[in-house]
Amino acid sequence: MAKDKITIAIDGYSSCGKSTLAKQLASKLNYTYVDSGAMYRAITLFAIHYGLASKETVLVGELISVLDSIDVTLKYDSEAEKVTTYLNGENVEEEIRSMQVSEVVSFVSVIKEVRAKLRSLQQKLGEQGGVVMDGRDIGTAVFPDAELKIFMTASPDVRAQRRFDELKKNGKSVSLEDVRNNLISRDKEDTSRKENPLIQAEDAVVLDNTNLTPSQQIELALLWVKSKLV
Ligand code: DC
Numbered sequence: 001m002a003k004d005k006i007t008i009a010i011d012g013y014s015s016c017g018k019s020t021l022a023k024q025l026a027s028k029l030n031y032t033y034v035d036s037g038a039m040y041r042a043i044t045l046f047a048i049h050y051g052l053a054s055k056e057t058v059l060v061g062e063l064i065s066v067l068d069s070i071d072v073t074l075k076y077d078s079e080a081e082k083v084t085t086y087l088n089g090e091n092v093e094e095e096i097r098s099m100q101v102s103e104v105v106s107f108v109s110v111i112k113e114v115r116a117k118l119r120s121l122q123q124k125l126g127e128q129g130g131v132v133m134d135g136r137d138i139g140t141a142v143f144p145d146a147e148l149k150i151f152m153t154a155s156p157d158v159r160a161q162r163r164f165d166e167l168k169k170n171g172k173s174v175s176l177e178d179v180r181n182n183l184i185s186r187d188k189e190d191t192s193r194k195e196n197p198l199i200q201a202e203d204a205v206v207l208d209n210t211n212l213t214p215s216q217q218i219e220l221a222l223l224w225v226k227s228k229l230v
Pocket of ligand 1: 036037038186
């Protein structure tokens, strides 16, 4: 039976434009956009803040024991016209995008209990349908029954340059090489971890946007959406 509002799962490597596409789709279709990576970043920021995680080590047992006291919320900020991440009531949208968080987040994301907490939150956010969620395990673990699953990829050089430009635009001082190395090591962690690794769902369509403009990629994705709505 045709549905009015479907669930769209977008997975893929770090910085290959998942959130750009997810936001474009949500705005065109009037769906809710959920950035699941922001939730992993918020828990990571909490862990760094309390000395429970760093590039060198994660105190897994200690972090698990305080998980219940970590509240991660995504709210629509009508002034900024974007979804904003809150950690225990505090707006952390800026801080979670820092290199410091990027360098630790993959190590926190391997923890089964962290994943279980966020998965159930994500499933709640999407239970009504009409949601576009991006991440690493959305089509495989969070919404295995999503009507449309898109697996995104792009060349590492193109991804590093885009991420570098974005960080620079936001006033962050980083080198292109550090950004590239971080992407490559996160891809490695994300694809090789035991719990819900990044893999292409069998029924996902692949979108390689190495040579696509944002408008070409949304046109293509909208064709896929259309094919699911008839
Ligand atoms: O999408 P992002 O780059 O902001 O995500 C940050 C990290 O969070 C990513 O390196 C792995 C983790 N993540 C995850 O394990 N599962 C998800 N569904 C989303 C993100």
